[in-house]
Amino acid sequence: MSDVPLQKLNQRSAVRADIAALEPYVPGEQPQGGKWIKLNTNENPYAPSPAVARAIVNTTSDRTLARYPDPLATVFRMRAARVLEIDPDWIMCGNGSDDLLTILVRTFVGAGEWLRMTWPSYILYRTLAGIQGASFEEYRFHSDWSLGNDFCLDREGLRLALLANPNSPSGTLLSPARVKEIADQISCPLVVDEAYGDFSKTNCIDLVRSNDRIIVTRSLSKSYALAGLRFGFVIAQPHVIEQLHKVKDSYNCDTLSIAAATAAIDDQAWLMMNRNAIIATRSRLTDGMRALGFHAEDSQANFVWCTHPDRPHRQLYESLKQRGILVRYMNYPGWGDGLRISVGTDLEIDQYLSTLSDIMIAQS
Numbered sequence: 001m002s003d004v005p006l007q008k009l010n011q012r013s014a015v016r017a018d019i020a021a022l023e024p025y026v027p028g029e030q031p032q033g034g035k036w037i038k039l040n041t042n043e044n045p046y047a048p049s050p051a052v053a054r055a056i057v058n059t060t061s062d063r064t065l066a067r068y069p070d071p072l073a074t075v076f077r078m079r080a081a082r083v084l085e086i087d088p089d090w091i092m093c094g095n096g097s098d099d100l101l102t103i104l105v106r107t108f109v110g111a112g113e114w115l116r117m118t119w120p121s122y123i124l125y126r127t128l129a130g131i132q133g134a135s136f137e138e139y140r141f142h143s144d145w146s147l148g149n150d151f152c153l154d155r156e157g158l159r160l161a162l163l164a165n166p167n168s169p170s171g172t173l174l175s176p177a178r179v180k181e182i183a184d185q186i187s188c189p190l191v192v193d194e195a196y197g198d199f200s201k202t203n204c205i206d207l208v209r210s211n212d213r214i215i216v217t218r219s220l221s222k223s224y225a226l227a228g229l230r231f232g233f234v235i236a237q238p239h240v241i242e243q244l245h246k247v248k249d250s251y252n253c254d255t256l257s258i259a260a261a262t263a264a265i266d267d268q269a270w271l272m273m274n275r276n277a278i279i280a281t282r283s284r285l286t287d288g289m290r291a292l293g294f295h296a297e298d299s300q301a302n303f304v305w306c307t308h309p310d311r312p313h314r315q316l317y318e319s320l321k322q323r324g325i326l327v328r329y330m331n332y333p334g335w336g337d338g339l340r341i342s343v344g345t346d347l348e349i350d351q352y353l354s355t356l357s358d359i360m361i362a363q364s
């Protein structure tokens with residue numbers, strides 16, 4: 001105790017006790033500079049649509065940036081509505097889907113109430129409960145990444161459930177029929193986090209039309225190659241969106257990001273081209289990992305979850321890092337650890353696979 005500076009001690013006690021006790025969410029490494037093959041944070045290996053840069057430049061002319069942005073990002077919602085074949089009133093935009101998840105938890109879950117989630121899944125969800133002073137409970141996936149009906153059990157104070165679909169780190173997908181079954185049984189609204197929805201064979205947007213307790217979130221970070229921009233949107237029935245509006249920051253999306261996101265969603269040909277390339281490379285990565293003796297989960301996202309029956313995963317991660325390749329090492333106490341490999345370009349994946357093969361030969 002005596003070597004803790006006094007100032008720090010005071011700071012500690014000034015902070016809400018539940019925030020002081022909160023484990024900070026640690027995102028994947030983002031090395032600045034250096035030549036890395038970066039396969040650790042599910043970024044798109046390709047550039048965004050060239051229309052994005054043009055749209056950003058256009059916002060810098062005259063006095064556009066002197067004005068506040070459109071609080072409802074109407075131009076984006078109109079174009080997204082056309083692509084998704086829904087009404088713009090069913091869409092709210094956010095500063096990345098993490099912002100939207102925060103808004104959803106703040107809207108539905110009060111202090112002392114319960115947030116339900118799956119496990120292993122997106123660890124940020126725990127943080128959202130913590131910030132809100134809410135409790136959370138995690139329901140284990142079965143070993144084949146299916147979800148048992150206990151996820152739908154009643155509990156007093158249960159206010160919201162979060163389901164990443166496709167899930168991370170597994171890349172596995174619950175069918176819309178299964179999601180509907182869960183939503184029909186559970187006593188609270190269900191958020192389907194479709195950050196990877198553009199890479200999967202099915203999604204749950206249609207379910208929102210007939211069920212106001214299903215809420216879908218989408219991100220432009222992964223499929224549209226705009227992780228650096230920060231833009232996402234939520235799809236829900238208009239009376240739900242109306243409540244979310246009260247909770248969001250007035251200007252949660254800036255003029256640059258609204259213009260850029262609008263240009264990106266307008267270029268569906270670009271999205272499809274990159275998506276198809278990533279799905280093809282995903283097969284190459286999956287096959288390559290299996291050839292090296294790994295169990296590689298069939299993925300519906302832009303990453304593949306891999307485990308090896310006897311090679312220590314952390315050591316493989318470290319060895320790859322030494323050779324300039326970053327993958328994500330994940331350890332879930334009580335479940336096990338593994339490597340989550342983001343799908344890069346064909347060239348990156350070939351370099352990764354041959355480096356990993358060299359490492360495994362050298363370590364055997």
Ligand SMILES: *Cc1c(COP(=O)(O)O)cnc(C)c1O
Pocket residue numbers: 095096097098099122164168193195218219220221227231232
């Ligand atoms: C990447 C990710 C997000 C966050 O997306 P942003 O739009 O970049 O905030 C949300 N949910 C899951 C499951 C993710 O993997």
